[in-house]
Amino acid sequence: MVEEAIAKNCNLIVSFHPIIFSGLKKLNGNNYVERTVIKAIQNNIAIYAIHTALDNHHLGVNKMICEKLHLTNSKILIPKKNSIKKLTTYIPTSQAEMLRKKLYEAGAGSIGNYDECSFNMQGMGSFRANAEANPVIGKIGETHFEEETQIGITLPKHLESKILKVLFKTHPYEEVDEKRTRGISMLQSTCSPEVILLDDAFQHRKVTAGLNILLTTYNELYVDDFILPTGNLREPASGAKRAQIIVVTKCPKNLTVKNQIKIKKRLKLKNYQKLFFSYIEYSNKVYSEKSRKLISSISDEKITMVTGIANPKPLCVYLDQLNIDFEHLNFPDHHKFTKGDLNQIMEAPLVLTTEKDFMRLKGVISHPNLYYIPIKMKFFGSKALEFDQQIERYVSNKK
Secondary structure, X not given: OHHHHHHOOOOEEEEOOOOOOOXXXXXXXXXXXXXXXXXXXXXXXXXXXXXXXXXXXXXOHXXXXXXXXXXOOOOOOOOOOOOEEEEEEEEEHHHHHHHHXXXXXXXXXXXXXXXXXXXXXXXXXXXXXXXXXXXXXXOEOOEEEEEEEEEEEEEEHHHHHHHHHHHHHHOOOOOOXXXXXXXXXHHHHHXXXXXXXXXXXXXXXXXXXXXXXXXXXXXXXXXXOOEOOOOOEOOOHHHHHHOOEEEEEOOOOOOOHHHHHHHHHHHOOOOOOEEEEEXXXXXXXXXXXXXXXXXHHHOOOOEEEEEOOOOOHHHHHHHHHOOOOEEEEEOOOOOOOOHHHHHHHHOOOEEEXXXXXXXXXXXXXXXXXEEEEOEEEEEOOOHHXXXXXXXXXXXXXXX
């Protein structure tokens, strides 16, 4: 085409697809694209591409070209997959119509020649807000029942961000988002938070944090571990250099300063990194949904301990130190309890578990003696104050 333009003494080429699809860092004629661009420059020829992403849309550029040519029975030859997504949300029935209207206005609910399409089903929703919540309806610590409507609605993928922004802004309930980048974007556009705190996000490279805190357990320091599947690391140990604060967790309570210094040398910290040591402290009380009692008061009962965490050993050691006998049902971390598991747990006279597993179990079984033992993480000496100051200093500098 460039040769033809030179032959006809033209100085402009109008094309649909561009000659350059990715950035050029050099022009030395090593490939067809570079040679074409060089020749166009040498002959003062401009190349204007009118390519648009709408050429794969049923009402896009190609559709308009077909109409101009009076073509009939036109269709997309290679339909794009996963271009339609489904959104399901639950909302108090009294506010369902308001939310549907907002979602329609944002572009959701169109199917072919129909718009304002949705599937709605009414039912009774229930939830209980914990101490950290800010419930719009209901009270903290009390189970609340609310007549709710389940709204199912389709949306085009390219409008997903816009429609979710409308959902989060309009929906009365507190929300979470499984996609961190999207959730952070929504938070910034709707409420402009001063601080965003993420859990288990050290390897989430799409989020660039201003302050990274890396945890490594005393018995499995990252310098002694290997990358999956040989070890438990998700990346090489050298990645620890991204952390400004490193905490060695689950240390023995009698860890000496001398041993702390040895560990610090092994970790080979950078000058900008701060190191802290912490240990686990279990409560001397156990809690159920309605009561609490001293753990010593159940020492004579037949106890079944249920755990679905990565390392239940510290809890087992703690109970052994209290001379408490128990049968241990030890499940893997994030274990999905089967019907058989739940039946076995229900047969136990008294069930003791972790706070994490208690929250999972109480929603699926109704056991009269289901208890959990709370846990706290504590820093050695006065290091808790220094740790808090590190966080506060970072936040203050960012304001």
